[in-house]
Amino acid sequence: MAPSKPSLEMLRALTDENVLRTLMDHPRLTRAEIAARTGISRPTISDSVLRLSASGLVADTGERTTGRGRVGSYYALAASVGAALVAGITPHGVTAEAVDAHGTVLARSHSGLGHNDGPQQAALALASAVDELAAASPVTFRTAVVSAADPVDRDTGRLVHLPDAPFLVGDLDPPTVLAPHVQGAVFVDNDVNWAARAEHHQGCAAGVADFVHLHLGEGLGCAVVNDGTVRRGHHGLVGEIAHLWTVGPGGTAMMFTDVFAALGLRRPASTAIDTATLTARLAADDDEAAQLRAVLARAVGGVLSAAVALADPRMVILGGEWGGRAGIAAAVSEQFARTPRPVPVVAATLTSPELVGARARAVEELRSLIVRSAAPLPSDAT
């Protein structure tokens, strides 16, 4: 609402931001090249580079040796701008990455988890993966982005257990675990939301501002992208569709998660879906398989009717251990095409989409931190 007050300092900060963002897109450039790319005059760029060098954000990386003309100095982002930590936590293990402001993955580590490991083990695995990473790539982490295979509380970043939904990773508090290793804020969200972000940037929803990504695996999840942004809702629980009322076997109304209970497709003593049995039953090419497929398609169709009514997506992406299977996607797509408001249904394609999405967010946040760190104190070094 209220526009900011005009000042010469703001202009200077804008120039510095131009320089920094240009250097984020290119590994190294001479001052003349920066001037050409930004459209800002060479003297002004020289001033800005001088300031940024003094404050330690930009460093001289030696002379240009190829090409004609006078040799110039190359400049690049200094190593001291730090990196971002990206972590993906699934019931099977933890993957951690160090990413720099260019988006380059500097190092990667993995720490496995057994199927019966609880949240303590997950926390240890996360910590050890980060330790390994820090040993391999000695940079300071200025922020962290975490993907977890469970609902995430928007305020605290903790994983939360909803009734009647499996708690795959368990009661984990990534911000607290990571605090010793990371200088700044830790961003946590669930894997489906990060995957949707990836699909939006470079997957099958590239450039689509409004879509829904349905994840059907051991858990049931959904990401809602609206006006180009993943929506999280008040608690961060957008897309937790276990309790959504839909069509069950025989046309009875029931909650989505209860459909699988009614079909005997839950793992023993758990609310997780027994994906092995489910895929096996579907694979049997008999009447029973066809019937199961029809029941599932109708139940998923009910969920999609809710998505269409409340999110009005341009397309629906189906993913997850069994949701992405050709049989299911086709059945859902066909069933859904006959509804009053059909929407194209496609299967997800990216691999490790949750890491792609989390990485994109991490780079974005790191870049914004760097730009902001240039603004307040130009700092007069030697």
Place this chain on the structure above:
Amino acid sequence: MAPSKPSLEMLRALTDENVLRTLMDHPRLTRAEIAARTGISRPTISDSVLRLSASGLVADTGERTTGRGRVGSYYALAASVGAALVAGITPHGVTAEAVDAHGTVLARSHSGLGHNDGPQQAALALASAVDELAAASPVTFRTAVVSAADPVDRDTGRLVHLPDAPFLVGDLDPPTVLAPHVQGAVFVDNDVNWAARAEHHQGCAAGVADFVHLHLGEGLGCAVVNDGTVRRGHHGLVGEIAHLWTVGPGGTAMMFTDVFAALGLRRPASTAIDTATLTARLAADDDEAAQLRAVLARAVGGVLSAAVALADPRMVILGGEWGGRAGIAAAVSEQFARTPRPVPVVAATLTSPELVGARARAVEELRSLIVRSAAPLPSDAT
């Protein structure tokens, strides 16, 4: 992503914007008062006011006569900055308003519609209401915001007819009807979305970033507010919940609109809900009424389960001819409180909320137009 290029012109534009926005919040101010409010120095404000007076956006409105100290000149937005048109279209008639950049309603007019009037009549009523308005208040309309009691196509602004949903106003194209009367863009959305905007600004959801507004009247609608903004989706059909699968009588799964067909609560030869019969049946204080209330509460509960799953609201607002009634709101609220993810349910309170919301948007757009018109050509008048 790419920051804008720094320039002195940008600073000057920022100063002008500060002056203009300050004058939008106050009917008239001296240059010294503007300087005090913006925090910008008096000489700079004097320059800016000189520029804006020359370009006709600001006008001298005479001398300050009260208070001590030297008399100063009052300045205010010039009349030539124009006004915005606000129109609300319901099956019962058209209301039109002229609003200035301060948010003051300059004039209002109304044009009635009979219950059997079609879209041609609606278009005529809209045109005549605007004519009447123009006669009463001779300003140029630089933009228009329209509220209509039907779904609106996001791209074209036309009203659209969805299957199995009543078409209350009918096939109307407000942008085309208003084009001769309005200089700039025409923004159209349905009444529930505008009402939600009003509740967000000054109603029972004031300051709540994530909520859902359910409208239960002749038609069934819903507005989804996420991260402080009304979400419209790809086609602009977010909240069209007629085809959402929910719980019908006897626990059978069916689409929301079909619940009313099953209950015999539709108007003859129409998909509109017979609100008169509905409220009459509810008013009878017998077993049948209690049963109907329970069935409706369960059906609405199914819709809310979808809203919770896909929008994660902090609260739900119930409105509409019968949705806002105490009996229904209480029954829904009680039924919903027992679900796995309960959310507070409150009844809507504002009157004519759709006009309040549309007006707010109109003022916002008009202000932004004025600010933008100052930027490009400072223009040297006499």
Place this chain on the structure above:
DNA sequence: CAATCTAGTAAGGAGTCCTAACCAAAGGAG
């Protein structure tokens, strides 16, 4: 009437960006 308060202007300075001109050094053409 003097003191005080407010509105507005004038002068000068700090700071940012730009253009134009210049210098320096390397590659290529003859």
Place this chain on the structure above:
DNA sequence: CTCCTTTGGTTAGGACTCCTTACTAGATTG
């Protein structure tokens, strides 16, 4: 090899915006 072209970078000067300080004009208050 020499000269020309090309490129990187600096210097000088100017345009412009905003600020602080000091001043004037005109009204009220004591």
